[in-house]
Amino acid sequence: MNIYDIAKEAGVSISTVSRVLNNKSNVMPATREKVQAVLDKHSYTPNAIARGLVARSMKTVAVLTVDVRVPHYARTTYIIERAFSKLNYHVLVCNTGGELEEARRYARLLAERQVDGIVLVGSIFNKLGQDEEVAACLHNIPVVSANGQPGLPNGYSVLVDDVQGIELAVEHLAQKGRQNIVYVKDLDTDSAQLKQQGFYTAMQKRGVKNAKNRVIKAEYGLAGGEEAAAQIVALRPDAVVCAEDLTAVGVMKGIINAGLKVPEDIAVIGYNNSEYSVICTPELTTVDNKVEMSALFSVQLLESLIEKDESFSSMSIQPELVVRQSS
């Protein structure tokens, strides 16, 4: 059933059917009803692909992320989808698994699909613009990074001040009288670099030399954190700041298994304010990096870019500390 069939049966031209379909004003009520009746009778479904061909857009945006299963990314994806859905866009989700080759492939395919825009979720994509093929594919498509900088001519950013985030954590610990603070890094993204920088800055402010010796590398995740706990305990700190909640929970578990108490012996702080932080025991003090807010800003920014509002500008977000039991 297409527009021709409807037109024939209703005894009008396809133009008129199209007008009825799109609620244009210049159709006589009688004609409109006649057409509508046929439409209803066959429960006609307009073909969005054909419409998209004419409109040069299928009202689709893509979310490019490493892995939607990471709660942080899932939350971002959810907000983006809900918000764009309200704007009558659909959302494609693309998991690269951290592979550059996959990101390249998606860039190519999304360009072919003529997506209206792309949201990059995760600062791992900061280097994406440097890839020639990716840059070539996307030179025409608005790109927003929800937590980083796309490094593309048509790319815009929502930035989260991760330096400040870790500073808040260290500051809080210091105020609680913690003297001997250690930092646990895990991933190796731009955002992670900022966090580490925040640790250095905060330590410097407190007059601590050799902050570099207070950084411990862990594998991301629960097991990684637990494993790193041995090294941490060996340093006899009275507080640990971790780059990610999940790793922080692992660290806590490791510390507790080593016979020490959190927060009495060692305070622990995580990052992301994920649900993990309220599930673990003791509940985890963490830095809220405003995932929902950055997602929402990204949507607004991308929408302006798509609709060519020209009113866009990159935005910056300040994290907040959420104090719970672990500190």
Add this chain to the structure above:
Amino acid sequence: MNIYDIAKEAGVSISTVSRVLNNKSNVMPATREKVQAVLDKHSYTPNAIARGLVARSMKTVAVLTVDVRVPHYARTTYIIERAFSKLNYHVLVCNTGGELEEARRYARLLAERQVDGIVLVGSIFNKLGQDEEVAACLHNIPVVSANGQPGLPNGYSVLVDDVQGIELAVEHLAQKGRQNIVYVKDLDTDSAQLKQQGFYTAMQKRGVKNAKNRVIKAEYGLAGGEEAAAQIVALRPDAVVCAEDLTAVGVMKGIINAGLKVPEDIAVIGYNNSEYSVICTPELTTVDNKVEMSALFSVQLLESLIEKDESFSSMSIQPELVVRQSS
């Protein structure tokens, strides 16, 4: 830059360009090279919308879910996306937030988009087929439910034996000598019904009368579980089986806060084998309902339906118990 521009510049017809683009065999090597050179020069991107119009498919499937943020659903979505991506399909993600009206809207829009198939994630969609409008929209589109029955003529199921899942949990507790078992229900989906049924069946097998009096209703989630703990403790059970991991964690927290020990005083078992179960303390014994497997089966099933293999049939999955510290 479209196929006409390329054709003109290469001095051939658009048919030939199309043939080169699609790697058809019947093109003279010299011609092919000539065309390819022009293609490369302009880094031509074929228009997938136009292709889709001809092919009557944009190689797209949709994942319809309540909320991708729920880890269970995020895992399913991830697997589906990765698997379909390998098959050269893209995945639209649709969050209904549990609203029927949203589901209706998506059904309509997805039909318009001519999606090749839909995966329903969550047994809440079991009733979806009963909705007339939805049924009308989807009568042409293959639908697979990753954990339930779509109730549509063209709908197929991957079923997880949730009755058996809860039976396993009760069985395990009984073997550990627990006599006084309580069940905590939260959501009100078909899957939840099955689980409750499993509790009744298992209790009956053990000769326990009045199992109905041993069912407690909680709100889904951490807070819901914690709240329900008061009621539970009042019953003085020696074990609790919960319908969801997250609620189970809440229940555990509540029990511990009431001054009792898990598992010494009360054992707790959850459902889903989510990451929550290893994050909480003590680690949660839980039923693994094979989320990844059901997602993968759904993909296979949907692919067969799309490619009209005719070799499809609904599948069933047996859950497994994962014993951890809480029991």
Add this chain to the structure above:
DNA sequence: AAAAGCTATGAAAACCCTTTCAGCATGATT
């Protein structure tokens, strides 16, 4: 050397819409 069979190419139709432009009434204006 003529007939038959291939192969590479191009013209044109098809996919299903939207939109522009022209036409034709009808009613209003002078």
Add this chain to the structure above:
DNA sequence: AATCATGCTGAAAGGGTTTTCATAGCTTTT
């Protein structure tokens, strides 16, 4: 009564591909 505006409708073009069918030029066969 002639002109003009106004409102509704249809024809046709356009959006960017793929695919079918016809054709022209070769090569092979007899």
